[in-house]
Amino acid sequence: METxxxxxxxxxxVNSRVNKKLRKSGLLPGNISGKGMESISVTVNESELRKGITSHGKNAIFNLSIDEGNDYTVMIKDIQISPVKGSPVHVDFQRVSMTEEIKAEIGIKFKGIERIESKRLLLVRQxxxxPVKGLPQDIPDEIEVDVTNMNAGETVCISDIVFPEGIIxxxxxxxxxxxxxxxKRADIETETDEASEVENEL
Incomplete structure (x- = not known):
């Protein structure tokens, strides 16, 4: 895996007034924590963080280079988002070991949604x-669930998904x-009524 x-x-x-100034200048407050170490308060360039996530993924392994020469192997544990502006306000990095399992969360990517829609069916995401555990280098950003051949009344459970080797x-x-x-019948009738109105307008 590329780091x-x-x-x-x-x-x-570390205080709210200083953190506010940091964000205005394009920097994010954050911290590095991990097993057997005291939490370290840091700042990171928001643009650089975004580029890193875009290039490598949210569950990627990152090497944090601190200006005093100390490096830490980490994953992004959490990014706090402002409920008002929708922008990141804080980032938590978790120090990891390539030989110790950790817990993480992976997203779900659905394949074949257009096929479900073509059959006039509803896909309901539960x-x-x-949440999974595994070695840091084995944890993917997302897992694909193929719904192409599903029909009404069918479901996919966790037990139906094939996870990468080592991921539990x-x-x-x-x-x-x-x-x-x-x-629902009401949805069908609404669509029919709307179609009829369009025809009458024509």
């Missing part, structure tokens, strides 16, 4: 992420991930 590199700087002063789901195996349903 991304992100330069961070240690923070000497969950958006799957940390969730009930009977948890429904997605189901396919027929649209």
């Amino acid at each position: 991304g590199t992100i330069k961070v700087t240690k923070r000497a002063i 969950i958006d992420i799957i 789901p940390e969730i009930d195996l009977e948890q429904v991930v997605v189901s396919v349903n027929e649209p």
Whole structure:
């Protein structure tokens, strides 16, 4: 697995007023934490962080280069988002070892949604992420679930998904991930009425 590199700087002063100034200048406050170490407060360039995630993925392994010469192998544990502006306000990095399992969350990518829609069926997503554990270098950003050949009344559970080798789901195996349903009668009648109105206008 390719490792991304992100330069961070240690923070000497930690308070909300300083954090606000940092964000205005394009920097994000954050911290590095991990087993057997004290948390380190840092700042990271928001643009550089975005580029790293775009290039390598949110669950990628990153090498954090601190200006004093110390490097840390980390994964992004969490990015806090402002509920008002929708922009990141804080990032948590988790120090990892390539030989120790960690817990993470992977996204779900559905393949074949257009086929479901062509059959006038409804795809109902029950969950958006799957908690898993495994070695850091084996954890993917997302897992693909193929719904192409699903019909009304069918479901996909966690137990139906083939995970990469070494990745173990940390969730009930009977948890429904997605189901396919027929649209409610009211939805069909609404679509029919709308179609009739268009025809009458023509």
